[in-house]
Amino acid sequence: MKLRDSPAARIGASIAIATGLYGVSFGALSVASGLTFWQTMVLSLLLFSGGSQFAFIGVIAGGGAGVAAMSASALLGIRNGVYGMQLNALLRPTGWRRFVAAHITIDESTATATGQSDPDEQKRGFWVAGVGIFVLWNIMTAVGAFIGDALGDPKQWGLDGAAVAAFLGLLWPRIKAFQPAAIAVVCAVVTLIAVPLVPAGVPILVAAVVAGLIGWFRHNPDPGHDRDGLEADIEPYPSDAGTRLPRTPRRGERRGEGERA
Amino acid sequence: MSLWFWLMVSVVLAYATKLLGYLVPAKVLANPRMSHVAGTLTIGLLASLTVVNAAASGTAVVLDARIGALVAAAVALLLKAPFLVVVLAGAAAAAGLRLLGWP
Numbered sequence: 001m002k003l004r005d006s007p008a009a010r011i012g013a014s015i016a017i018a019t020g021l022y023g024v025s026f027g028a029l030s031v032a033s034g035l036t037f038w039q040t041m042v043l044s045l046l047l048f049s050g051g052s053q054f055a056f057i058g059v060i061a062g063g064g065a066g067v068a069a070m071s072a073s074a075l076l077g078i079r080n081g082v083y084g085m086q087l088n089a090l091l092r093p094t095g096w097r098r099f100v101a102a103h104i105t106i107d108e109s110t111a112t113a114t115g116q117s118d119p120d121e122q123k124r125g126f127w128v129a130g131v132g133i134f135v136l137w138n139i140m141t142a143v144g145a146f147i148g149d150a151l152g153d154p155k156q157w158g159l160d161g162a163a164v165a166a167f168l169g170l171l172w173p174r175i176k177a178f179q180p181a182a183i184a185v186v187c188a189v190v191t192l193i194a195v196p197l198v199p200a201g202v203p204i205l206v207a208a209v210v211a212g213l214i215g216w217f218r219h220n221p222d223p224g225h226d227r228d229g230l231e232a233d234i235e236p237y238p239s240d241a242g243t244r245l246p247r248t249p250r251r252g253e254r255r256g257e258g259e260r261a
Numbered sequence: 262m263s264l265w266f267w268l269m270v271s272v273v274l275a276y277a278t279k280l281l282g283y284l285v286p287a288k289v290l291a292n293p294r295m296s297h298v299a300g301t302l303t304i305g306l307l308a309s310l311t312v313v314n315a316a317a318s319g320t321a322v323v324l325d326a327r328i329g330a331l332v333a334a335a336v337a338l339l340l341k342a343p344f345l346v347v348v349l350a351g352a353a354a355a356a357g358l359r360l361l362g363w364p
Contacts, residue, residue, distance in 0.1 A: 018343065025348045039268055046272040049279075051307065056271055058310045063319050066267030074274040076306050079299040084282015093283070102280040158356030161330025164315040165351020168334045169344050171307035174300075183301050184308035191309040195317045203317070204309045211305020215298035 008125030012112045015129050019050075019108050020136020022166075026053055027144020029163050032154035033061035037145045044141040048134060049106050051076045051170055055204075058163060064201020072204050083110040090114065090122050104130030179218070187211050326358035 003009045023044065030040035035057060043053045052073040059069035084105050087093075090113060093101040109130035116122045151157050175181050187207040194203035315331045316322050333354035337347040 022344045022348065025345065035264070039264065042268060042272065047275045049275055051303065052271070052275055055306060055310055056268070058314055060264070062313050062317055066264050070267040070271045070274070072306060072310070073271045074278070075302055077275045077278045079303050080275070081278040081282040082296050082299045084279050085285070086282075088283045098283050099280070102283050103276065105279045105282065155359065156356065158326070158330065158352035158354065158359070160314070161327050161333075161355025162348045162352035164311060164327050164330045164355075165334030165337070165348045166344075167307055167311040167314055168331060168351075169338060169347040171304065171311055172338045174304050174307070180301075180304050183304045187305035187308040188312045191312040192316065192322060195313070195322050196320055198320075200317070200319055204306060204313055207305050207309030208302055211301045212298055214305075215301030216294065219294045219297045 003124065003128070006121060006124045008112065008116045008118075008121040009128040011115070012109075012125045012128030012130075013132055015108050015112055016132025016136055019133045020140055022050075023137040023140030024144035024147070025162060025166055026050070026057075026137075027141040027146075028148035028151070029054075029061075029144075029159060029166065030057045030141075031145050031148035032151075032159040033057040033163075035060065037142075037149065040141060040145045041138070044138050047073070048103060048137070049077055049080055050137075051107070054163075054166055054170065058167065059201045059204060061160070061163060062200050064204075065199070068199075068201030068205060072201075072208070075205075075208050079107075080105050083107075086110065087113060087126065090119070091126060101126070101130070104134055106130070106133070108133055183211055183214055186214070323364075325364045326355040329358040329363070330355040 026044065027040055030043065030053075031037065035043075043056060047053055047056070055072040055076045056069045059072050060066075084102060087101065087105060087110060088098075091101065104127075109126050112129040113122045113126035116125050148154070148159070151159070154160065171184060175184060187210055190210050191203045191207045194206045198206065311331070315327045316324070318325075330351035334347050334351040337350040342350070
C-alpha cells in the first residue's frame with residue numbers, strides 16, 4: 001500500500017497540519033513572554049511537547065523563576081513517558097528508530113497510532129503524525145516568533161489573552177467526565193488561594209502536588225474510568241470508519257515506510 | 262544565562278521522560294495508578310496555568326482584560342472552534358477590552 005492510500009497516514013497528515021499551524025501561537029507567545037528567538041526555537045526543536053512548552057513560557061510570563069518553569073514543564077511531560085510505554089508495546093521500534101520515536105512521542109502522534117487497529121497502520125499513523133507535526137510545528141514557531149518580535153507591545157495585541165485561551169484550549173478536551181472537571185476546579189481554586197501567599201510560579205507547582213495526590217489516592221481501579229483525562233488532545237477521527245480495511249498485512253515488508261513522509 | 266540553564270534542564274528532562282517509556286521494561290511503569298496520576302497531573306497543571314495567566318499579576322490576583330479573553334475562549338470552545346480560532350478569540354477579546362479602556 002502506498003503511503004497516500006493509507007487511512008492512518010491521511011489522518012496523521014491532517015492532524016499534523018492542524019497542530020503544526022498553532023505553532024505560530026507558541027512562537028508569538030514565547031517571545032512576548034521574554035524568551036529570545038533562539039530560546040523559543042530550542043523549546044520547539046528539542047523539548048517538542050506543546051503542553052510543556054506552553055507551561056515553561058506561561059510560568060516565565062507570570063514572573064516565575066526558571067526553576068519553577070522547569071518543574072511545571074517536567075511535570076506536564078510525565079504523560080509522554082506513559083505514551084512511550086504504550087507505543088513501545090505497539091510499534092516495537094528498534095535501533096536508532098527508538099530514539100527518534102521517543103522524540104516525537106506526543107499527544108497527537110500517540111492518538112493517531114492508538115486509534116488504529118492494524119499494526120502497520122499504527123506505525124504509519126505514528127510516524128506521519130509525529131514527523132509531520134515536528135516539521136510544521138518548528139516552521140510555524142519560527143514564523144510566530146518573528147511576528148511576535150515585530151508586533152511591539154504584546155498587551156496591545158492581546159497576546160496575554162491569547163495565552164489564557166491557549167491554556168484553556170489545551171485543558172478543554174481533557175474535561176470529559178466529572179472527575180477531571182472536579183480536579184480542574186479544585187486546582188484552579190488552590191492556585192487562586194496560593195497566588196498572594198507564595199512567589200510567582202510556585203502556585204502552579206502547589207496545584208500540581210494537589211492534582212498528583214488526588215490522582216494517587218482517588219485512583220479508581222475500574223478500567224472504564226482509568227483513562228479519564230489521559231486521552232490525547234485530539235480525536236484522530238470522528239468515527240472508526242476506514243480502520244478495518246480488509247487486507248493481509250505483510251509484516252516487515254514496509255518497515256519504516258513512515259519515516260519518508 | 263540562568264534562563265538558558267533551566268531551559269536546557271527542561272529539554273533534557275523532557276527527552277529523558279519520553280525515552281524512559283521506551284527503555285524501561287513495561288512491568289516497571291505499567292501501573293494503572295501511575296497512568297492515572299500522570300493524567301490528573303496534566304489536568305491540574307493546565308487548570309492552574311489557565312488561572313495564573315488569566316488572573317495573576319506577580320503575587321496579586323487582578324481582574325483585567327484577560328478575564329474577557331478567558332470568557333471568549335470558553336465560548337469559542339463551546340462552539341467547537343479549532344484551537345487556533347480559540348487563541349485568536351482570546352487575543353481579540355483582550356485587545357478589544359483594552360481599546361475600550363479596561364486595563
